[in-house]
Amino acid sequence: MTIQEIAADLVALCKSGDFNTPGEKYWADDVVSLEAMPGDMARIQGKAAVHGKGEWWAANHEVHGAEITGPYINGDQFVVGFKMDITPKSTGERVTMDEVGLYTIKDGKIVEERFFY
Numbered sequence: 001m002t003i004q005e006i007a008a009d010l011v012a013l014c015k016s017g018d019f020n021t022p023g024e025k026y027w028a029d030d031v032v033s034l035e036a037m038p039g040d041m042a043r044i045q046g047k048a049a050v051h052g053k054g055e056w057w058a059a060n061h062e063v064h065g066a067e068i069t070g071p072y073i074n075g076d077q078f079v080v081g082f083k084m085d086i087t088p089k090s091t092g093e094r095v096t097m098d099e100v101g102l103y104t105i106k107d108g109k110i111v112e113e114r115f116f117y
Helices: 003-015 021-026 047-060
Strands: 027-034 043-045 061-074 077-088 095-106 109-116
Touching: 003 021, 003 061, 003 077, 003 095, 021 027, 021 047, 021 109, 027 047, 043 047, 047 061
Parallel strands: 027 109
Antiparallel strands: 027 043, 061 077, 077 095, 095 109
16 A cells, blocks of 8 residues: 555544554554653554553543544655544543644554654
């Protein structure tokens, strides 16, 4: 698949509410996920570990809605915008989460995902 096809498929899946399949389908075995925050979730490496991060996030947040924009492609990378209406279960306070994911592709797989918010 081309980067354009991978990016378009990832966005289409996310727009349908499916945030699990893109990782299962496109993460490299040694994928690195980087968050713009300190702590245990700041840098996660490996497909199983990144999947675990996603499971933790889903278990700790209620999602009321999401707006996905993009993809915007440049070379071996693409950007996707995520604007989500969520309630973190730890606070119970409904908020809007606005972030951008930068994905780097190598050999048809996502080798890095980096989030900015």
